[in-house]
Amino acid sequence: MDKKIEVSLLLDFYGELLKPGVRETVDLYCNDDLSLAEVADQCGITRQGVHDSIKRGEAQLYAFEKKLGLFKRFRELEAGLDDIASAARQIAAQSTDTRTQALAMQIADKAGALKE
Numbered sequence: 001m002d003k004k005i006e007v008s009l010l011l012d013f014y015g016e017l018l019k020p021g022v023r024e025t026v027d028l029y030c031n032d033d034l035s036l037a038e039v040a041d042q043c044g045i046t047r048q049g050v051h052d053s054i055k056r057g058e059a060q061l062y063a064f065e066k067k068l069g070l071f072k073r074f075r076e077l078e079a080g081l082d083d084i085a086s087a088a089r090q091i092a093a094q095s096t097d098t099r100t101q102a103l104a105m106q107i108a109d110k111a112g113a114l115k116e
Contacts, residue, residue: 004030010061013070018057025050026057078115085111 008030015023021043028039029050036054040047065071085108092104 004033007058007061010065010071011057013074014061014064014068017064018060022053022057022060025053026061029054081111081115084108 007026011018011023011026011030015027018026025039025043028034028042029036034042036047036050039050039054043050045053088104088108088111092101092108095101095104
């Protein structure tokens with residue numbers, strides 16, 4: 001996974017735990033895809049200040065994930081939902097009973113909807 005995408009996802013989970021200025025620089029850099037110079041102009045700080053703020057924010061986000069593991073658990077839950085949906089579709093495809101097919105497809109659809 002690309003580092004910017006990973007940091008962006010960690011920011012979704014733990015962003016509120018960062019100081020507002022750090023959160024803003026990481027958000028602008030990762031989510032809005034601004035350059036360091038563009039973030040510096042928008043935040044009114046130096047390019048080096050933006051770089052330091054982003055590095056500090058990334059380190060804090062990774063530390064939060066290491067301690068709390070919310071993002072890892074989220075990915076595991078998504079994978080589990082994919083497995084449930086796949087198994088339910090297989091059951092529906094292999095079953096000759098229309099009631100079982102319908103129930104299995106409901107389960108598959110619900111598992112897919114929970115991921116959204």
